[in-house]
Amino acid sequence: xxxxxxxxxxxxxxxxxxxxxxxxxxxxxxxxxxxxxxxxxxxxxxxxxxxxxxxxxxxxxxxxxxxxxxxxxxxxxxxxxxxxxxxxxxxxxxxxxxxxxxxxxxxxxxxxxxxxxxxxxxxxxxxxxxxxxxxxxxxxxxxxxxxxxxxxxxxxxxxxxxxxxxxxxxxxxxxxxxxxxxxxxxxxxxxxxxxxxxxxxxxxxxxxxxxxxxxxxxxxxxxxxxxxxxxxxxxxxxxxxxx
Amino acid sequence: xxxxxxxxxxxxxxxxxxxxxxxxxxxxxxxxxxxxxxxxxxxxxxxxxxxxxxxxxxxxxxxxxxxxxxxxxxxxxxxxxxxxxxxxxxxxxxxxxxxxxxxxxxxxxxxxxxxxxxxxxxxxxxxxxxxxxxxxxxxxxxxxxxxxxxxxxxxxxxxxxxxxxxxxxxxxxxxxxxxxxxxxxxxxxxxxxxxxxxxxxxxxxxxxxxxxxxxxxxxxxxxxxxxxxxxxxxxxxxxxxxxxxxxxxxxxxxxxxxxxxxxxxxxxxxxxxxxxxxxxxxxxxxxxxxxxxxxxxxxxxxxxxxxxxxxxxxxxxxxxxxxxxxxxxxxxxxxxxxxxxxxxxx
Numbered sequence: 370x371x372x373x374x375x376x377x378x379x380x381x382x383x384x385x386x387x388x389x390x391x392x393x394x395x396x397x398x399x400x401x402x403x404x405x406x407x408x409x410x411x412x413x414x415x416x417x418x419x420x421x422x423x424x425x426x427x428x429x430x431x432x433x434x435x436x437x438x439x440x441x442x443x444x445x446x447x448x449x450x451x452x453x454x455x456x457x458x459x460x461x462x463x464x465x466x467x468x469x470x471x472x473x474x475x476x477x478x479x480x481x482x483x484x485x486x487x488x489x490x491x492x493x494x495x496x497x498x499x500x501x502x503x504x505x506x507x508x509x510x511x512x513x514x515x516x517x518x519x520x521x522x523x524x525x526x527x528x529x530x531x532x533x534x535x536x537x538x539x540x541x542x543x544x545x546x547x548x549x550x551x552x553x554x555x556x557x558x559x560x561x562x563x564x565x566x567x568x569x570x571x572x573x574x575x576x577x578x579x580x581x582x583x584x585x586x587x588x589x590x591x592x593x594x595x596x597x598x599x600x601x602x603x604x605x606x607x608x609x610x611x612x
Numbered sequence: 613x614x615x616x617x618x619x620x621x622x623x624x625x626x627x628x629x630x631x632x633x634x635x636x637x638x639x640x641x642x643x644x645x646x647x648x649x650x651x652x653x654x655x656x657x658x659x660x661x662x663x664x665x666x667x668x669x670x671x672x673x674x675x676x677x678x679x680x681x682x683x684x685x686x687x688x689x690x691x692x693x694x695x696x697x698x699x700x701x702x703x704x705x706x707x708x709x710x711x712x713x714x715x716x717x718x719x720x721x722x723x724x725x726x727x728x729x730x731x732x733x734x735x736x737x738x739x740x741x742x743x744x745x746x747x748x749x750x751x752x753x754x755x756x757x758x759x760x761x762x763x764x765x766x767x768x769x770x771x772x773x774x775x776x777x778x779x780x781x782x783x784x785x786x787x788x789x790x791x792x793x794x795x796x797x798x799x800x801x802x803x804x805x806x807x808x809x810x811x812x813x814x815x816x817x818x819x820x821x822x823x824x825x826x827x828x829x830x831x832x833x834x835x836x837x838x839x840x841x842x843x844x845x846x847x848x849x850x851x852x853x854x855x856x857x858x859x860x861x862x863x864x865x866x867x868x869x870x871x872x873x874x875x876x877x878x879x880x881x882x883x884x885x886x887x888x889x890x891x892x893x894x895x896x897x898x899x900x901x902x903x904x905x906x907x908x909x910x911x912x913x914x915x916x917x918x919x920x921x922x923x924x925x926x927x928x929x930x931x932x933x934x935x936x937x938x939x940x941x942x943x944x945x946x947x948x949x950x951x952x953x954x955x956x957x958x
Contacts, residue, residue: 423838444840459838461831463898464824472828473840475821486819 380429402569404583421453422446450536467496467510499532520551638951645892646904660918682806686861688887690854692905698830698897704858706765708877711859712866740855786867814902831898
C-alpha cells in the first residue's frame with residue numbers, strides 16, 4: 370500500500386468551548402481528488418484551515434508524505450506544497466494581477482533580511498505565463514483584480530496555486546458566486562489535477578459537483594467524518610442521508 | 613521574432629483601446645489617482661500667480677512654502693502609509709510636539725545633540741509601538757487608540773515643559789535642517805531631508821516586497837494573512853514609522869521657529885489625513901501613494917499661502933481645505949465607479 374500524501378490522525382479543535390473537530394482521521398492518497406462535503410458547521414472549514422496553516426489543532430497529528438509535520442503558519446503550509454483557494458477568494462481587489470499572484474512570495478532583485486526590491490519585469494512575465502498555463506486569457510498583468518469577473522478572479526487564484534508547483538491543492542467552495550459556465554470550467558480544472566500530478570481536496574456544498582469531479586467522497590457532520598467511500602461505491606442519496 | 617511579437621501586442625492594444633481618449637484618461641486615473649491632484653495643483657498655482665500679480669511665484673514666497681512643506685509633508689507620508697495598511701494615527705499632531713520638546717529638554721540637560729535626536733526618535737518609536745500594540749492586541753479601532761494617545765501625548769508636552777517652551781540652546785547644529793541652500797537660497801536643508809525620506813518611502817511602498825505587503829494588508833486583511841504576509845509586523849512597522857516621522861517633522865519645525873512650543877502640531881493630524889485623501893489615498897485602505905501624500909500636502913500649503921496672497925480673509929483657509937477634502941473623496945469615488953463602468957461596458 371502506498372503512503373498517503375496526507376494522513377490526519379485524531380485531530381481535535383475547540384473554539385471557545387465548541388468542539389469543532391472531534392478526533393478526525395483522514396487519508397488522502399497521492400494523485401486523487403478527494404471531495405469533502407458537509408453542512409455548515411460540520412467542521413470542513415476548520416479541517417482545511419488547519420491543513421492550510423491558518424489555525425492550529427489542539428490535539429492530533431498530521432503527516433505529509435509520511436513525515437510528521439507541524440503546520441504553524443500559511444507559509445509553512447506553502448513550503449510543504451499545500452496551496453489553498455478560499456471561497457471568498459484570497460485575492461486583494463485593489464492590487465494588480467501580477468502583484469496578487471506573488472503576495473508574500475515576490476521575486477526580488479536583491480534582499481536584505483528578507484526585504485528587498487521587487488523584480489517587476491520578472492514578476493509580470495511570470496504572471497502572464499502562470500495565467501496562460503491554465504488557459505486563462507487576460508489582457509495585462511497590471512489590471513486590477515477588482516476589474517475582473519468572479520470566474521476570472523478564481524482563475525487567477527488557481528494560476529497562483531499552480532504556479533508555485535503545489536503538491537496538494539485545497540479548493541474551499543471555489544464555485545460559490547460563479548456563473549454556470551465559470552463553474553464548469555473550475556470543475557473541469559479540478560478533474561484535470563491528477564493528470565498534472567497534483568492531489569486535490571474539493572470542499573463543496575453541492576453534492577453533484579463533488580460526484581462529477583472527485584474520486585472519493587468524505588462527508589463530515591458535527592465535527593466527525595461520517596462517510597468515506599470511493600465515488601463508485603456510493604451515491605448522492607446515501608451521502609445526503611448521513612449529512 | 614521579438615519584433616513580430618511586439619507588433620502583435622501593439623495590434624492588440626489598438627483593437628482593445630478603440631474606446632478613445634476618455635477611456636484612456638479613466639484608465640490612467642484608475643492607475644494613478646494622484647494625478648488628479650497634480651492637475652488641480654497646476655490650476656491653483658496659475659490662479660494664485662495671476663491673482664497675486666506674480667508674488668505667489670516670487671523667490672521669497674516660494675521659500676516660505678518650501679520651508680513649511682517638509683514638515684507637513686513628512687507627517688502626511690507617515691499617515692498615508694499607515695492608512696494604506698488600513699489604520700489611522702490621530703496622535704501625529706501631539707507627537708509633532710513631543711519629540712522637539714524632548715530634544716530641547718535633553719540638550720538643555722547636557723545630552724549631546726545627536727544622541728538627543730536618536731532618543732527623540734526612539735520616543736516616537738515607543739509611541740508608535742504603543743499605538744500599534746494596543747490596537748492589534750486588543751482588537752480595537754486604531755481611531756480610538758490614537759485618539760487616546762493624542763490627548764495623552766499632548767498632555768505630556770505640557771507637563772514636561774510646565775507650559776513654558778524650553779529655550780533652544782544657540783550652539784545646536786540646527787543648520788543641518790534650517791540652512792538655506794540651492795539657487796537664490798530658495799530651499800532649506802530640511803527640504804533635502806524631506807526629498808530623501810520621501811524617495812526612500814516611495815521606493816519601499818511602490819517597489820519593495822514590504823510595500824506589497826502593506827497594500828495587501830490594507831486591501832484585504834484576511835487574504836494577506838492567508839498568503840503568509842506577516843500582517844501583524846507590517847502594521848506595527850507602519851505605526852512606528854508614522855509616529856517617528858511625525859516627531860522628526862515637528863523637530864524640523866521647532867528648529868526653524870527657534871522655540872519648542874507645547875502647542876505646535878495642534879490639528880495637524882486631521883490636516884495630514886486630508887492631505888492623504890486629497891492625494892488619492894482610500895480611507896478603506898489598500899490604495900494610495902507617497903507621491904499622492906506629497907501632492908495633497910503641497911495643495912494644502914498652496915491654498916493656505918495663495919489665499920493670503922490673494923488678500924482673501926485668512927480664516928477661509930480651513931473652509932477651503934475642508935471643501936477640497938470632501939470634493940476629493942466625492943470625486944474619487946465617482947471617478948472610480950465611472951471608470952469601472954466604462955471597463956465593464958468595454
